[in-house]
Amino acid sequence: MLSEKPIEMPRSQSYGSNYFICHSLKLNRRACFYSNLEYANFLTVELNPQIIKYVEQPLQITGKNNDGKMCKTVFDMEVLYEDNINELWEIKYTSDLTGDNKSAVRAKSQIAIQKNWCLKNNILFRVRTENDIFQGLEHLNNMRFMYHCICRTDERLLGNCIKRIKRFIEQVGDTTIGHIYESDPEPTMVFPSLVYLLIRDQIKADVFNQELNFYTEVSYGKRFWNNKIAKFYEESKTWRTVSTYNMSDSDKKIYESRKKAVDLYLNGESIKNIEKMTGINHSHIKEFVDRCASLDTNGQPVGYVGLIKGHRLKSRKGPFIKLMEDHPDIRDQLLLDYFNEKKSKWDKLSSFKTIHESLIKNLIANGFKETDYPFETKSQGYRSMIRFLHNIGDENPYASLNRYGKNAEQLFRNTRCIQPDQSSPKRPFAKVELDGHKIDALFTVAVENEHGDTVYVLANRIWIIAVIDVATRVILGYTISVSQNYNRFDVLECIQNAIIPHKSLNFSQFNFKKSIEGYHSVAVPYTQWALFDEICMDNALSHLSRDITDNLEKLGISINFGPVATPHRRPLIERFFRTLEEKGFHRMPSTTGSNINDIRRIGAEKDAVTYRITLKEISEIAEIIISGYNLQPHQGLGGFSPLSVMRDRIDRGLIPSYVSDDNRKDFSLMKCYQIRKVQGNKKRESGHISILLDTNIQVPFCLQAIHQSVRIL
Known part of the structure; x- marks a missing residue:
């Protein structure tokens, strides 16, 4: 290996890439990746038994680009195979390797420098794209599940289950995971054992085109994807019916x-x-x-x-497209006007109406008559022109960014790398989103004045932190923080509430007896103590805490920090907070509304004191609204409720991983570990240690010291 340790690289503050923190099973340490594609490549490496070792960001080199300038570049990964062959990898999207935009030019120059360096040093080099990493629509989802499944399982405990599965397949031949699951005396060990066999190629299953579930077929030696017809056969199981x-x-x-x-x-x-x-x-x-x-x-x-008879796979070419194809000079002038490449101070950003007027003049100048298209139509091709330009803009996003400003350019760069060729996860707990939201309502606190009378005074607005499941839209857990800004312990408490079985509130204000029925651990008991595989969070300081990364890494949960200032990567939790406000807190007399101009905020301070709104009442409202959200039909789920979808997915065999039975009794994420040096005098047999603790935070505290007498400062 050229390097044993990765190069520490700073995160980009403007480029639109996710940042992943994961635990590597092969390296037995933490690994960091700087894009979705690098994370997916990491999963393929971890699941490849032929690769025995790897290092991410292993080496930085310097070389000349196409302009003759010296540039620095870092390889994305170095791998070592079983046959002791080293190989350096660069991970890129195909969109970064084609075209003449800035990103493509930079990527091509970077790869040229790396390729020349490897040729000089006689080292194998490969560029891996999404076409090399993904081999089907469900490949990423299955890789995520399989990797986290083996991460949380001791392989030494799988021996007996593996033997039973092999014996069962030998007896019955081709079968399904559901049949194996029903026949095995240890069903909780079935999926980890199947993953173990699949990784080592001892059994076969289609992990590319369908998520592993009870209906997935498994067999010995038979490959479902060894030719085109067999591939279509497997894909046909997920084809849309009529x-x-x-x-x-x-x-x-x-x-x-x-x-x-x-x-x-x-x-x-x-x-x-x-x-x-x-x-x-x-x-x-x-x-x-x-x-x-x-x-x-x-x-x-x-x-x-x-x-279906008459169904068209592709739309027919209209007269406007035919006009553009027959007259490329007119087409070029139209695109010049649209992409704002004329560089004229009087024509900085032309509207569609202005562009259409310029098109008509150009057509007349080229000899078009009143009986020719588009003059024969009522709008003279105006709507067709807009559709044509929008389609061209979608095909050439970099060229059309000038029309939408700097904010649109940043948004495009921050969202363009989302995998379009991979379907969203269907397995519950495979991917979740976490975020905090400041509640749009005021509450009061009862205090005693100098005369001994009880008065109600306004308190600061409070935060609610929630976790939502991407596959089913179920709110897995939440917590309420009364701090001015929520901290890392509030985040850990929220994650802990999403894992442990839900405990219902004791209602004092609202007579609501069915609140507990709207939580997954009660409605779907098989989801109790379930662990999620990937958690998506923004770059808030409380999320970046070392205590959070350490605790999640121990649970085998990968952390996905989105790009800076880009909430679009976590749309579900953001949309839920809007629903939470509209259905609950915006209906309260003490609501502050959604903005400063909202008429609902008029008299909020006065009403909060008049009606004596308390924190207990706000907590009860949150409990009721979240329960109702999980039970109500959801438009994004085809009219089904989140909990019904979760129940259906679990029944189909889309089962998550769980906290082991041994760890459930004393399970807690509210632990803070700090390494401090104990100083003192050996002769006096005493010592002291300085520990920094957050004020007003109650967390379990454990101190281990060599000396018998320790003084905490």
Whole structure:
């Protein structure tokens, strides 16, 4: 290995990349990664038994770029294989390797310097993109689950379960995870054992196109993805189906015959037999299969929808697009006006109306008549021009940033690296978001004045910190902080509340007996003590605390710090806080509203004292609103409630990892470890130690010292 320790690199304050802190199983230490793609690459390395060692950011070199200037560059990873071969990797998105924008030019120059250095030093070099790392839509989700599953399991305890699984597959042949799960006397060890066998290639399963669940097929030696037909066969299990209820009899007959032909073909039936059984010409059968496997605009397979009569995979070219293709000079002038590349002080940012007027003048100058398109239409191609320019802008985002200002440019750079080729997680607890929110309501505190009378005075606004599950939208846990700004112990308490079974409040103001039913540990008992794999947080100082990273690392939870000043990476928790306010705190008489101009904040201070709003009442309202949120239908979940979706996913075998039984009794994240040097006099057999503690914070404190007499200052 060229290096044993990674180079410490500062985080970028402007570039839009996530920052991950993870525990490496192979290195037995903490590892840091600076983008989503680097994190995904880390998962592939950890799950690759042929790689025995690696170092992230191992080496910094200097070389000349295309302009002849000296530049510094750092390799993303160095790996060591079983056959003692070293290889240096650079991790890049394909979008950074194509085009002539600044990012692509910088990436190409960086890779050229690295490649030349490796050639001179006779070291293997490879550029890995998302095409090398991801081999299916569910690959990232399965890698995340598999890695955290083995992180939390002692492999020495899996021996008996592994033998039982092998014996079961030998007896019954191809089977599903659900059958193995039901037949094994230790079901909690089934998934870790299956992951162990999958990583070592001792059994086969499609981990690329579907998340591991009870319906996933496993077998010995059979590869589901060894050819194109087999790959389509596995993908067909997740293809979108079609309801034929509203179809006419003729359309229904055509669709069903096409679907039957596709299914027979994927199951290995010969073309001749399919033609006899369905009446479809042999030349169209493969065409229908390709239509189902083709991707739509969202990158998802079209599925059986592509077999509907008259369904178009791609829209036809309209007259405006044909006009642009036939007259490239007019097209170039239109794009010059749109992208604001004329560099004229009188034409800094043209509106669509101005661009359209310029287009019409250009068409007239090129000999277009009143009977030609677009003059024959009512709008003279105005709406078609806007659609065309929007599509061009989406295809060339860097060029169109000039039209939307600096804020839009920063937003684009901070969100462009989100994997479009990977589906969002479906497994509960696979990925969660955490954030804090200052409640838009005032409350009072009862104090005794100098005359001995009880009066109610206003207190500072309080914070609520919550954790939401990305897959199911369930609020897993929350806590309320009365500090002026919440600290690391409030965050740890919130995470702890999301893991341990929920304890209901004792209501004094509201007669609400069903509040406890809206929490996952009660409604879905199988989720008690469940651990999440990845937690997303912003860059608040309380989130960056060493106590948080240490405690989460011990639990095997990867931390994902988003880009600076970019809440768009955590949209679910931000949207939940809006719901929490609108359904609860904004209805209170002491609400401060959503902004300074909100009329609901009028008289908030007076009403808080008049109605004697207390912290207990605010806590009860939060308990009720969160319970109702988890039980109510959610538009983003197709009309199902978050808890019903979680229950359904658990029943399907999308099971998370759990806190071990041995650690549940004394489980606590509210622990603070500080290493301090004990100083004193050996002759007097006494010593003292200086420990810095946060004021007004009650946390378990443990002191271990050599000397018998210790004085805490």
